[in-house]
Amino acid sequence: MIKYTNIKSIALLTVATALTLGSCGDDEPDVNVPVTYEFLRNGESTVSFSGQTTRILMAEEFAAAMTDFDKSATDLQEMFANEDATGGDVNPFSNEELNAETKSIRSKVAASTDLFNTNTVEASTIKTQMDQWIAAQVSEVFPNENELAEAGKAGQIADGTSTRYVSAKGLEYNQAVAKSLIGALMTDQILNNYLSTAVLDEATNIEDNNVSTVVEDKTYTNMEHKWDEAYGYLFGNSTSAASPLTDLGADNFLNKYLSRVEDDADFAGIAQDIYDAFKEGRAAIVSEAYDTRDKQADIIKEKISDVIGIRAVYYLQQGKIALEAEDFGGAFHDLSEGFGFIYSLRFTRDAGSSNSKFSGEEVASFISQLEEGNGFWDVTPATLDAISESIAAKFDFTVAQAAE
Amino acid sequence: MKGIITSFLVIVLMFSTQSCGDKTTTEPETSTDNFDRGALLTDMADNVIIPGYTAYATELGDLNESAQNFADSPTTDALNQLREDFLDAYIVWQRVSMFEIGKAEEVSLRNKTNIFPADVSQIMDNIETAGYNLDLPSTIDEQGFPAIEYLIYGTGQSEIDVTLYFLNNPNASDYLKVLTARLHDLALEVLNDWQLSYRETFISNDGSSATSSLNKLVNDYLFYYEKFLRAGKIGIPAGIFSGSPLPNTVEGFYSEGNSKLLFLEGLKASKGFFLGTSNYTDEVGESIQSYLDYLDQEGNDLSGKILAQFDVIESSAVGLENNFAGQIESDNIKMLETYDELQKNVILLKVDMLQALNIKVDFVDADGD
Numbered sequence: 099m100i101k102y103t104n105i106k107s108i109a110l111l112t113v114a115t116a117l118t119l120g121s122c123g124d125d126e127p128d129v130n131v132p133v134t135y136e137f138l139r140n141g142e143s144t145v146s147f148s149g150q151t152t153r154i155l156m157a158e159e160f161a162a163a164m165t166d167f168d169k170s171a172t173d174l175q176e177m178f179a180n181e182d183a184t185g186g187d188v189n190p191f192s193n194e195e196l197n198a199e200t201k202s203i204r205s206k207v208a209a210s211t212d213l214f215n216t217n218t219v220e221a222s223t224i225k226t227q228m229d230q231w232i233a234a235q236v237s238e239v240f241p242n243e244n245e246l247a248e249a250g251k252a253g254q255i256a257d258g259t260s261t262r263y264v265s266a267k268g269l270e271y272n273q274a275v276a277k278s279l280i281g282a283l284m285t286d287q288i289l290n291n292y293l294s295t296a297v298l299d300e301a302t303n304i305e306d307n308n309v310s311t312v313v314e315d316k317t318y319t320n321m322e323h324k325w326d327e328a329y330g331y332l333f334g335n336s337t338s339a340a341s342p343l344t345d346l347g348a349d350n351f352l353n354k355y356l357s358r359v360e361d362d363a364d365f366a367g368i369a370q371d372i373y374d375a376f377k378e379g380r381a382a383i384v385s386e387a388y389d390t391r392d393k394q395a396d397i398i399k400e401k402i403s404d405v406i407g408i409r410a411v412y413y414l415q416q417g418k419i420a421l422e423a424e425d426f427g428g429a430f431h432d433l434s435e436g437f438g439f440i441y442s443l444r445f446t447r448d449a450g451s452s453n454s455k456f457s458g459e460e461v462a463s464f465i466s467q468l469e470e471g472n473g474f475w476d477v478t479p480a481t482l483d484a485i486s487e488s489i490a491a492k493f494d495f496t497v498a499q500a501a502e
Numbered sequence: 503m504k505g506i507i508t509s510f511l512v513i514v515l516m517f518s519t520q521s522c523g524d525k526t527t528t529e530p531e532t533s534t535d536n537f538d539r540g541a542l543l544t545d546m547a548d549n550v551i552i553p554g555y556t557a558y559a560t561e562l563g564d565l566n567e568s569a570q571n572f573a574d575s576p577t578t579d580a581l582n583q584l585r586e587d588f589l590d591a592y593i594v595w596q597r598v599s600m601f602e603i604g605k606a607e608e609v610s611l612r613n614k615t616n617i618f619p620a621d622v623s624q625i626m627d628n629i630e631t632a633g634y635n636l637d638l639p640s641t642i643d644e645q646g647f648p649a650i651e652y653l654i655y656g657t658g659q660s661e662i663d664v665t666l667y668f669l670n671n672p673n674a675s676d677y678l679k680v681l682t683a684r685l686h687d688l689a690l691e692v693l694n695d696w697q698l699s700y701r702e703t704f705i706s707n708d709g710s711s712a713t714s715s716l717n718k719l720v721n722d723y724l725f726y727y728e729k730f731l732r733a734g735k736i737g738i739p740a741g742i743f744s745g746s747p748l749p750n751t752v753e754g755f756y757s758e759g760n761s762k763l764l765f766l767e768g769l770k771a772s773k774g775f776f777l778g779t780s781n782y783t784d785e786v787g788e789s790i791q792s793y794l795d796y797l798d799q800e801g802n803d804l805s806g807k808i809l810a811q812f813d814v815i816e817s818s819a820v821g822l823e824n825n826f827a828g829q830i831e832s833d834n835i836k837m838l839e840t841y842d843e844l845q846k847n848v849i850l851l852k853v854d855m856l857q858a859l860n861i862k863v864d865f866v867d868a869d870g871d
Contacts, residue, residue: 244640246638256642261639419864
């Protein structure tokens, strides 16, 4: 008995030690995490993510234009791609600074290294799907601006004192596009591109970072910059880049929905957790503590994936409640947002693996259940519950937690 | 050794799984008190709701008649009569706005009656082209009291200017007639439905489920209080939701000087709903107040607190300028103070009262997108 206890104690110690050490490595340097997301080299800031801010602003203008009935399909497509059909330069934005840019939204849709580098077939399908929603908004919904929507007919429908413009299946294409971008642009770029070791450690990034070799004419190393670009897709439109939690909801994309999830008591603290992980991971790069960096990246991957999953389930459940109350306008609006978040599930990340939490086939199956027949006009509460359960099963939250 | 480690891990895993929380949620149980909800519903229907709609339909009959008179032969006398009837009807509307249940809910009565600010450029378009479909959800700010108000106050500086405008614009006269007739028809439709059939449906649905009459009525009341009384009349123009004040979004913007009057009517009606009283009968029966008092075993006097807060709101609001647009421009802090007092009753009504009545909120704050 005594002997047994001893063995057990040793075993416990061994496991505990292995767990503790295994998580940070044996010779990781200490990491000094600053109070805010501010990093300096020779007195100058090394943080830069203007390209991400630009794309967020482009997406803002583009998403708003989707319900501007004076826009043509060409206008919208040019805002999406920032080039014309033959690749020529265009000036589709009202903000001249955006027109001067060569960057675009579309080129970064489903464009991450980890998920799409050798999967351009799927990437191309996703981009084309978005093109089609944009075109359909103009060809199906715009002509029916002054028609009442009904099953099988596009038009307008009341949602409280708001008016929603829906397709023949009850889908708001503008919501489908905007909420899909949260996954296909922001989430994909953060989780599957900039926080990927393939990107962070590309070429001579580690060597350069170890000796503080900065990018030509810049204050930052390549690796630092990659990390900041991830940060910029979440906080790029915040008033304070260093302390972005004070004005959470600073854009209408990922930042806004992080704010929504933060407001749910079941998930309060998630924004701080993500911010802290960004901060510690960035500090780890400065300290050349790459295991710590990757551990923080995994936290971000897990929690941003949670945001997408929670909002997908939330809108399905809200849509279900509204459907049951026969509030079709309210239901369709919720389901349209949910539709986009479901599409975004493809771009989540199973932290610690090289894959998304959801395959393209799984997402396509959810979408086809929602679109079947007359779409939202026909969908049943049972179907919405089943999809919600399938989604929640891949996360650590329940449908009930996400629903309110 | 390996076996021991494995079992240790299993134990750890069990603990972690457990610490992830008890994931089941419990639905609130349905009310089990013996209060006579049917009596409350009967008293609300007979003492408050039906008399309210009866008076409203009568006022709209008068408004419609004077609008037809003015539109057919515009004179300043006819305009003054029209304006008088307009204000009378607009006041009485405030007393029934919160009852968006039954036929009123089905036809979206409030959306078709009082969405402000009016969309003036679209109204002018409608007048010019004479082609419009007021059943479209996108047209809710082109009809109802705010649109009529614009037509009879906002189309000219003086009474003579407005009269001349109509003399020179037969299309505007037609539009005015369409708007007042439509309001009158909608009011009659809702009133008739209450009188012919809905009263019975309403009273007999006296359970305590989410779809019972009382649960729905109380939710409709709260929704009105939050979105229309608090936000629409005070919060939005005072800039609570926008960062900067929006004085041109006040109710009664074109008739100038009526926004306080309309707000106070809405406030009085909100208090009346709680007490089960109206301007039309002296009957006082069962009410939300008496229900709360019945449930109040511990002497918390929640109903007394709610009523006291209604009085605080009123004394805060009576000090405001008659025209809220002017108040916002001269001293918006006073508007914010009234808003804060309104908000205090949201907490008492939406949290404490609903908890006592065991009613679940059936609407969520709009996402804002």
